[in-house]
Amino acid sequence: MVIAIDGPAGAGKSTVAKMVASAMGLRYLDTGAMYRCVALLAQRNGLTADDGERAAELARPFEIRFGEGDPQPVFLGKEEVTDLIRSPAISELASALSAHADVRKLMADRQKKMVEVGGVVLEGRDTTTVTAPNAEVKVFLTASMEERAKRRHAELLARGELITYEELMKQIAERDHRDYTREDSPLTKAPGVTVVETYGLTPEEVATKIVELARAR
Ligand code: DC
Secondary structure, eight states: OEEEEEOSTTSSHHHHHHHHHHHHTOEEEEHHHHHHHHHHHHHHTTOOTTOHHHHHHHHTTOOEEEOSSSSOOEEETTEEOTTGGGSHHHHHHHHHHTTSHHHHHHHHHHHHHHHHHOOEEEESTTIIIIIOTTOSEEEEEEOOHHHHHHHHHHHHHHTTOOOOHHHHHHHHHHHHHHHHHOSSSOOOOOTTOEEEEOTTOOHHHHHHHHHHHHHHO
């Protein structure tokens, strides 16, 4: 069974994907973490948002692996980078670099191999269109921009990161624009997706809906 969860920034994809994976005894593949690893390598080597080709070359020799646990440990080569890849600077750089075709191809090829093994819930902006178009269950999560900003704001405050709601709204609007308009694999509702509107639902309720879809399949 393969379950792919797509949708815009801040729709709650990762929280819900983890819950579904745990409820169904499947692995969880956080595709965004892989783009974040590329951004970390790029940052350490002084690359900028425009250096997609060089970022992909830098990342090619590095294995990106996931461990067990919540938060799920992320390894870049031998180094654990779980927390390092969650900074606001890395979020920005990952978003920009993920628009480059070389970076996308490198990541998507690796992710497709992980999907071929099966038994996985994967989450990210292209999972229903590119990485797992044949998944048994394909879901597109939606929520208003205000709601997504509100959720992200609470998450970041809980982590001790100081950012205003207004600044976050601006970031989410920019990220949406970039994700929906990028030339390579733009965010879109793929044929066969079930659109799940998350307004007024808890993450548990959204996860339950997806588990029900999966059981029905
Ligand atoms: O989901 P996230 O915020 O951890 O993802 C980090 C960045 O990578 C985000 O800006 C979007 C991009 N991304 C992508 O383009 N395709 C994916 N499958 C996953 C993430």
